[in-house]
Amino acid sequence: MTDNHPTTEDRPAATDDRPVATDDRPVATDDRPVAIDDRPVAVDELVRVDRLTKVFPAGQGTFGRRRGAGAGVRAVDGISFSIARGATLGLVGESGSGKSTTGRLLSRLLDPTAGTVTFDGRDITRLPSRQLRPLRRDIQMIFQDPYSSLNPRHTIGAIIAAPLRVQGLASDSGQAMRARVRELLELVGLNPEHYNRYPHEFSGGQRQRVGIARALATRPKLVIADEPVSALDVSIRAQIINLLDDLRAELGLTYLFIAHDLSMVRHLSDTVAVMYLGQIVEIADRTTLFEHSLHPYTHALLSAVPIPDPASTRQRDRIRLHGDVPSPRNPPSACRFHPRCWKAQDICRTEAPPLADRSPAGSLGSSPAGLADTAPTEPRGPSPTGRPDTPPPGPPDTTPAGRPGTSATGSPGGPPRHQVACHFPEERTVI
């Protein structure tokens, strides 16, 4: 069904040098990037998130009773990252880690409490609602549940045409609109003649295709996919993952891929950020993250994922965390992972580790020495240019030491850096 997208060949070319190359991508020409915060902004940076914070107020509960402590829930707490145009950032973490909230902040479905979101060179953090509509054209979302996210009373033609209508992208005359909807249905591997059918006539996988077609209707630059396959049957997931993959190559899309399935994130992402209780604890390109991760939480997370191979999955290094993720309403002090961490020392309880670079020199924030065995930052696919193993020294690090989660990632134009927020980072093989 999905095999009508002959993109397997050109895929490596499109992804190979993604972090550095800009010329061969369908880059929008109308918005030239501008400098923000006196920082040079790379041409290929589509999204930059800086110290983004979302606090849900404690507020009133049912019957006017106050819920929880007065401080509110810091669902997202000062996270920073950037996504290069055409790249995919995978966001992983357990429930309550703030990964879905991050997606909603980026699309401005939620208003950030603090920090900034820069999209395509433009600060969209405080955009008034009147100006959000044009933004929605560029940022679209794919939701988890293809059953509840499609209106059962509308035909799929109407569902896919809705964004076109709202955005005034096609005349209401019908002809052009219908043509575009047919084109979109075909793009996502559905029969274009099924225009007049209703969602209940489709299977879960097909409905998710409808959701994807709707998201692509406005030709967005950024697609935020929040658990796009976890509600689907196993044999259908691969179809949708391939479709997302093909569309990225075909349309030059940039993805924020939010998922708890780490193996799927590994398959689809260029860079992966691990979140824990509202903060990024580790971020790196996918090879580094999955093969040379440094944060104990990343190790625990990776070690917990079963591998469909009885011989290898039963022989792996087993890390078992005790208890559940603490409530984000009342997160642990200092390093938020310390109550579940087997390596925790006094400093972990008193001082929050900053998200620090694992720099080419091998020094890593305030960590003990002896970590010079650098993790090679392999580019995705064979690199024709033979890029050095470690990222080139980018612009001076603007990270103020000692403040958690305030550093930005991805030196402009260069490959993503490997950053970790831990006092005692150490490599460990867990897969």
Added chain:
Amino acid sequence: MSAPFLQVRDLSVRFTTDDGVVRAVDGLSFDVHRGRTLGIVGESGSGKSVTSLAIMGLHRRGRRVSIDGQIRLDGEDLVTASSARVRALRGQRMAMIFQDPLSALHPQFTVGDQIVEAYRVHHRVSRAAARRRAAELLELVGIPEPSRRLDDYPHQFSGGMRQRAMIAMAVSCDPALLIADEPTTALDVTVQAQILDLMRDLQREFDTAIILITHDLGVVAELGDDVLVMYAGQVMEHGSVADVFARPEHPYTWGLLQSVTRLDEQRDDRLRTIPGAPPSLITVPPGCPFHPRCAYREQAGPATGTVRPALVEAAPGHRVACHLPAEVRQRIRAEEVTPAR
């Protein structure tokens, strides 16, 4: 090895609906021994959950439900047994844990009350004694401060703790058979690992026979001894976990194994997919139910669309229902399936 604790023979479950007869389970046979875990793998609508409810006697029999075949629990047939007898066995000799502990626990009773009630159905003990037992059980499943947590309501427990409480309730009468229907699907992966460890520990301690129903091949690889691959209510493949994962025989199993992303693999090519979607159980395709989605149906000959393939041994203890000749399957597996993984 001793006689299997659970023997299922030619089990069929049919529901009559306004749209037609749903053949939810069609000719299912398997054994589960004490101390062993059988993983049942399948997608939604494959019949795996219906099977577990049939074993537990939780289908309301009547005009609309028909159950045929044999379900022998320690030699006693449950299909022909009276509902009173099945009710006595349920809880005492067999118990079940469900995917969503929040909906399986009553929100208006404390966790302790619910365990006490389950325990006293089968044991003539005082409330106080049952409560002491409940605290022991919570401790057994790794809930800290068990005596205090007995008075909590389900909503005061986290997802992982609720599933632990469900397991405590299920093992309260020391059942010999535990059916776990997607026990970790609703949980975070770190909590899933804890629950799988707990099930493994309890099995070791009580020599429990476990049926683990899941869509996650990784979970089966982690915990299962044997695996049964179901599709459209029928068995496609059945064997030891080691055999089925190392030498899968059925094209559907190949498809499942190839289409999942693996944590220990980084690939830049597209994933192999199984085209189409699982069929409706009202209109199960004739012949091999998987044939419309099978990439090798041409090589299986015309019978694949008309004659249902028998479940035959491909190797000792490893059965497969497929029309492809054995040597063709071996060739395909060697050339296309195993190298791709």
